[in-house]
Amino acid sequence: MYCKRESCNALIFILIYAIFQVIVFVFIFFNNAVPTLRLEQVLIFSRHNVRTPLSKNLARMTSQPWPQFNEPCGYLTKKGFMLEGYMGKYFSEWLYKEDVLPNRCPLEEEFYVYSNAIQRTLFSAQAFVNSAFPNCNITIHHVDKDIPDPIFTPYIHNSSAIFRKIALEEMKNVLNKLKLDLSYKIMEDILDYNNSDYCKLNKNCNMATDENKLEIIVDKKPQLSGPLKICNEAIDEFMMAYYDGFPMTEVAWGRLNDMEQWRPILDLTASYHNVTFNTTHVANDIAKPLIQYMADKFINKTSKIIFLMGHDANINVFLKAMSFKFYSLEDSFVSTPIGGKVVFQKWYNNYLNKYYLKINYVYQNDEQLREGHALSLKNPPKSTLLELKHCKVDENGFCPWDEFIEFLNSLILKMKI
Ligand SMILES: *[C@@H]1O[C@H](CO)[C@@H](O)[C@H](O)[C@H]1NC(C)=O
Ligand SMILES: *[C@@H]1O[C@H](CO)[C@@H](O)[C@H](O)[C@H]1NC(C)=O
Ligand SMILES: *[C@@H]1O[C@H](CO)[C@@H](O)[C@H](O)[C@H]1NC(C)=O
Ligand SMILES: *[C@@H]1O[C@H](CO)[C@@H](O)[C@H](O)[C@H]1NC(C)=O
Ligand SMILES: *[C@@H]1O[C@H](CO)[C@@H](O)[C@H](O)[C@H]1NC(C)=O
Ligand SMILES: *[C@@H]1O[C@H](CO)[C@@H](O)[C@H](O)[C@H]1NC(C)=O
Helix, strand or coil: CCCCHHHHHHHHHHHHHHHHHHHHHHHHHHHHHCCCEEEEEEEEEEECCCECCCCCCHHHHCCCCCCCCCCCCCCECHHHHHHHHHHHHHHHHHHHHCCCCCCCCCCCCCEEEEECCCHHHHHHHHHHHHHHCCCCCCCEECCCCCCCCCCCCCCECCCCHHHHHHHHHHHHHHHHHCCCHHHHHHHHHHHCHHHCHHHHCCCCCCCCCCCCEEECCECCCCEEECHHHHHHHHHHHHHHHHHHCCCCCCHHHHCCCCHHHHHHHHHHHHHHHHHHHCCHHHHHHHHHHHHHHHHHHHHHCCCCEEEEEECHHHHHHHHHHCCECCCCCCCCCCCCCCCCEEEEEEEEECCCCEEEEEEEEEECCHHHHHHCCCCCCCCCCEEEEECECCECCCCCCCEEHHHHHHHHHHHHHHCCC
16 A cells, blocks of 8 residues: 555545445435325225116116016125125235235224115125125124114205206206207117107107106105106116126127227217216215214224215215316226225325325226226236316326325315204
8 A cells, every 4th residue: 555554544444434424325215215004094985896787667667578687676786796706806006005904804993884875785794894804803893774874865855945946957057058869879779769658658759859857856866767768778878798607698688899889879978967966065965974984083083994884976076076087997888886995095105294185086997897807916906197276186196195185174164063
């Protein structure tokens, strides 16, 4: 070495110090500077899975024979039970991957299940937990089966005359804007409507000119009767037959073989839901108890994961009441698909030391439903980002949790909950 002893020591010291600095920097960089996100809380609002048709009027719409389901009217089908189990399997894999569940059999403060107390929702919830947490004793909470649960029953609450007047006006406005003549013609053709009891006995033969009637009655769903309702019921049957796996010759008597044939009639389904559950006063009134329930879960955080099992009408009204932005779900006949889940997630960003909200619509697409594809992290269901008008998301779909809570509080005030 050509240096003096003292300066050599100094050089070695500087070198060691520099290496130390690099190590510290690398350590800090990988622990902190790269934002790591931790899942803190999840609320899943699910629609039940594939069921038999609800309508009692199918035989009056057509003289053609309808496919025969094995289960009673409005029940979850065997296939629906299997499909919901696939969802349960996927969600448990996701939750374990994100490290939110410490136990194989979660405790209630970790995973809390609350379902509407009717067969198709209770059995859907059971199918989900059976697959998500096999051989665990998980309670599915629900109210007494004899009383409609206000959280899940899309009934009108407000009994004032002024409410009824405004609600009917709003519904009428949506109804009057619809342009469905072509869709009606196609449905008349599929149903062979001229030979139906509705036409032959009731003299309702022309869907485009037959009257749609609206009614608002307390403790009942918003009522729509007439051709739009008839079409919605028939198309619901077509979809359930398709998802349940009936041969295509039995789905709408072989008349719906590609998306070009489905699309015009699906406008009728979207319009039906738009009239009945997507106007301001009706949606706010019906969604009130559910929004109050969810707000309590978000704000008071009684359980880490809340799993709610209800209906498309519930999703329709809270999406409207909470001012979600328009979204579209790829390869799904409808905007609130069977078995689909709105997944509210609270994430913690340790770099910014801040909490964020992210909302996804997680659903089985038409093919996954019909073909009965098993789901896993490798073969996931579809997922679409949802956005609230009042909580602006960043490029990764996160909006500040505080902003969301502030919005919820103002919404509760506005709705006079
Ligand atoms: C399952 O849980 C319920 C309620 O928590 C309890 O009453 C029941 O005894 C448990 N059953 C088993 C087999 O552990
Ligand atoms: C019923 O609706 C009317 C009109 O929107 C509203 O002014 C009133 O506060 C509502 N009543 C209740 C109990 O929510
Ligand atoms: C629902 O109704 C609103 C108001 O009439 C309209 O802007 C919207 O396009 C409709 N959506 C569908 C899917 O029909
Ligand atoms: C149904 O009957 C009406 C009146 O008789 C006729 O104009 C119409 O073309 C018929 N529709 C079909 C699909 O046969
Ligand atoms: C609900 O109505 C709003 C307009 O008020 C519209 O933008 C939205 O697309 C409708 N949603 C559905 C699912 O039709
Ligand atoms: C949170 O819990 C408190 C105490 O039980 C209750 O008073 C409050 O209403 C809850 N918050 C919401 C938004 O429900």
